[in-house]
Amino acid sequence: MNGFAKTLITVCLALVPAIAADVPSFESIHATENVPLTLDPSSPFWSQARSVAIEKDTFGNVVPGLRTEVRSRWTKDNLYLLFTCPYKELNLKPNPDTHHETNQLWNWDVAEAFIGSDFNQITHYKEFEVSPQGEWVDLDVDMSNPHHEEGWTWNSGFEALAKIDPQKHIWYAAMRIPFSAIDSRVPAPGNTLRINLFRSGGPQNSPYSMNWQPSMSKTFHVPEKFGLIKLIE
Numbered sequence: 001m002n003g004f005a006k007t008l009i010t011v012c013l014a015l016v017p018a019i020a021a022d023v024p025s026f027e028s029i030h031a032t033e034n035v036p037l038t039l040d041p042s043s044p045f046w047s048q049a050r051s052v053a054i055e056k057d058t059f060g061n062v063v064p065g066l067r068t069e070v071r072s073r074w075t076k077d078n079l080y081l082l083f084t085c086p087y088k089e090l091n092l093k094p095n096p097d098t099h100h101e102t103n104q105l106w107n108w109d110v111a112e113a114f115i116g117s118d119f120n121q122i123t124h125y126k127e128f129e130v131s132p133q134g135e136w137v138d139l140d141v142d143m144s145n146p147h148h149e150e151g152w153t154w155n156s157g158f159e160a161l162a163k164i165d166p167q168k169h170i171w172y173a174a175m176r177i178p179f180s181a182i183d184s185r186v187p188a189p190g191n192t193l194r195i196n197l198f199r200s201g202g203p204q205n206s207p208y209s210m211n212w213q214p215s216m217s218k219t220f221h222v223p224e225k226f227g228l229i230k231l232i233e
Contacts, residue, residue, distance in 0.1 A: 023227060023228050024212075024213055024227040024228070025192075025227060025228040025229070025230050026050075026052045026070075026072065026195060026197075026212075026227060026228065026229045026230070027050050027072075027229075027230050027232050028049075028050075028072035028073060028074045028079065028080075028229055028230065028231050028232065029048060029049055029050060029072075029073055029074075029232055029233070030073070030074055030075070030189065030231065030232065030233050031045065031073045031074065031075050031080075032075070033075065034075045034076075034077055034078060034176075037080075037159055037160075037161040037174045037175075037176055038161075038174065039082070039161060039162070039163055039172040039173075039174055041069075041071065041082065041084055041172075045073060045080075046071055046073070046082055048073075049071035049072060049073050049082070050071065050072070051069045051070060051071045052069075052070055052197070052212055053067055053068065053069055053070070053212070054067070054068040054070060054083075054197055054198065054199050054210045054211060054212050055067040055068065055210065056210060056211065056214050057208065057209060057210055057211075057214070058209050058210075058211055058214055058215045058216065058217060058218060058219075058220070059214060059216060060214040060216070063208055063210050065086065065088060066085075066086055066087070066088070066199075066208065066210065067086065068083060068084065068085045068086070068111070068199050068210065069083070069084040070082065070083050070084075070197050070212070071084075072229065074179075074187060074231050075187075076187055077178060077179060077187075078176045078177060078178055078179060079115075079175075079176075079177045079179060079182065079187075079229075080174070080175065080176050080177075081113055081174065081175045081177070081197075082172070082173075082174045083111040083130070083172065083173040083174070083197075083199070084170060084172055085111060085132070085170060085171045085172070085173070085199060086169060086170050087109070087132075087169055087170065087171060087201075088169070088202070089202060089203045090109050090132055090164070090171070090201065090202075091108050091109050091201050091202060091203055091204060091207070092108055092109060092131070092132065092133055093105070093107075093108045093131065093133070093135065096131070096133040096134070096135050097135065098133070098134040098135055098136070098160075101136065101137050101138070101152070101155075102131070102135040102136065102137050103137060103152050104137075105129050105131055105135055105136070105137045106129060106137075106200065108131055108201060109131060109132050109171075109200070109201030109202070110129045110130065110131050110199070110200060110201060111129070111130050111173045111197075111198070111199050112127065112128065112129045112197070112198040112199070112200070112220070113127075113128045113175065113177075113195065113196075113197055113198075114126070114127050114128075114141070114195065114196045114197075114198070114220065114221075114223075114226065115128070115177070115182050115193055115194065115195050115229070116182075116193065116194040116195075116223065116226065117182055117183040117184065117185070117193050117194070119194065121144075122194065122223040122224060122226070123142060123143035123144050123223055124141070124142045124143075124144075125141055125194065125223060125226075126138065126139065126140055126141065126154075126156065126181060126182050127139040127141050127151075128156070128158055128160075128175055128177060130160040130161075130162050130173040130174075130175060131162060131173075132162055132163075132164045132171035132173070133162060133164075134160060134161060134162040134163075136158075136160040137152060138152075138154065138155065138156040138158055138181075139151040139152045139154060140154035141221070143221060143223065156177065156178065156181035156182075157178050157180075157181060158175055158176060158177040158178065158181065159175070159176040160173065160174070160175055160176075161173070161174045162174070187231060188231065189231055189232055189233045190230070190231065190232075191230070191231045192228050192229070192230050192231070193228070193229050194223070194226040194227075194228060194229075195226055195227060195228065195229040196211060196212055196213050196215070196220070196225065196226045196227060197211065197212040197213075198210065198211045198212070198220050199211075200220075212227060213225050213226060213227045
């Protein structure tokens with residue numbers, strides 16, 4: 001290897017941490033045991049979690065009054081997410097079915113997480129949605145597939161729980177996602193996945209779409225805008 005090649009490699013390696021540092025990250029704290037899903041942010045399980053906020057529309061403008069908190073924990077088997085969602089008015093699907101997958105759930109109020117482990121093929125990721133009524137849908141999304149919407153037939157085995165607090169005007173949603181559905185690696189501190197977090201809904205005459213990392217598009221499906229979630233002790 002000549003001197004120029006060595007210099008080029010050194011420069012490229014030096015740039016990697018700087019590039020990674022520019023990507024917003026979300027830390028998920030380890031829990032020693034799997035637990036049943038709970039929707040109480042003050043519970044021992046969730047009170048130890050760190051959080052990020054969904055508070056901007058897809059073009060980066062703050063949406064007043066709807067700042068949504070998302071917390072995360074992880075175990076040797078699962079990734080846990082908790083959404084705390086203030087609301088003004090909900091758009092709920094009639095006759096909810098919490099026992100079977102609800103395709104096109106995104107037409108009503110939902111909290112969503114898009115998660116990918118493949119840093120080489122970023123157009124392939126998994127999508128998880130939960131409604132305020134506890135309805136759910138999971139999708140295996142490949143944006144390079146012209147019929148990627150067919151991915152809703154995939155089944156991750158994830159669990160969902162939700163409730164509405166009409167007095168506080170807040171709804172809560174929790175997810176327990178098996179790592180086997182989102183990553184081929186054994187879960188361990190230091191592992192990083194690609195992620196973005198979303199919330200959409202509102203009355204039909206005044207809907208909103210919000211995200212953690214603005215997609216800068218009318219759609220959420222812009223994987224190059226995802227942030228990172230890091231597993232930590």
